[in-house]
Amino acid sequence: MLWYKLKTWYGGEEALVKEIRRTVPPYLYHDVFVIYNERNLRRQQRNVIEPEPLFKGCVFLTCGGTEPLFRRLDKVPAISRLIAAGYLSMLPLMEQDARFLETISGQDHIVHISYLLRESAESVYCRVYGPLEYLLDGIEKIRFSSRFAKTHKYLWGEDTVIPLGLLLDVDVGERALYNGAEIVAEPPAADHYTVLEVRKDGTGKNTYRVCETVTVLPQGEVTGQTEKVHMAL
Helix, strand or coil: CEEEEEECCCCCHHHHHHHHHHHCCHHHCCEEECCEEEEECCECCECEEEEEECCCCEEEEEECCCCCHHHHHCCCHHHHHHHHCCCCEEEECCHHHHHHHHHHHCCCCEECCEEEEECCCCCCEEEEECHHHHHHHHEEEEECCCCEEEEEEEECCEEEEEEEEEEEHHHCCCEEEECCEEEECCCCCCCEEEEEEEEECCCCCEEEEEEEEEEEECCEEEEEECCCCCEEC
């Protein structure tokens, strides 16, 4: 499956999706969508989880053909007008970029909230569940009070910031607002998690080190060591 990134203006993502679905023959592509990110906006000491576009001004299109897609889309009047006006550009994605986006956003094209659960109140070790597991090497900072992680990933030839929403151990079992509806925060039923060590260095800055990944089996847990370089805030 080929992936394309369509760059348009911020706020015009869904309008572009609707225009493509309305004007482009469906046999030319498999799917067109915006990748959303569940952010924890944390209002008045309450978790408020709302989806927002992960990449501002970006729409993604997948197709199974081998011919460069822009040569065919350029013949669609509505699309060609956007391109000519400078409101739309297209970039084919490398396979590894497409595979990463598919991994973190899944079939519903949503990067779901990640859980960061301390093993005890005094512990420096946290169990990480969710998309943050795939971005631990790119952590710039984690803000526990605002339930936010700022990470980096090299995508489409440039360093790209990927912000992730978090829920902590203290949030488990608590009520939160999810897209306007009330839910109870519970970590996902996962077959694995990653252990992250969070310590302060001599200057008081947080450092992050991936210690191990743990596979959860019906009979118990099997742990494999995966030592990695530490990341400093």
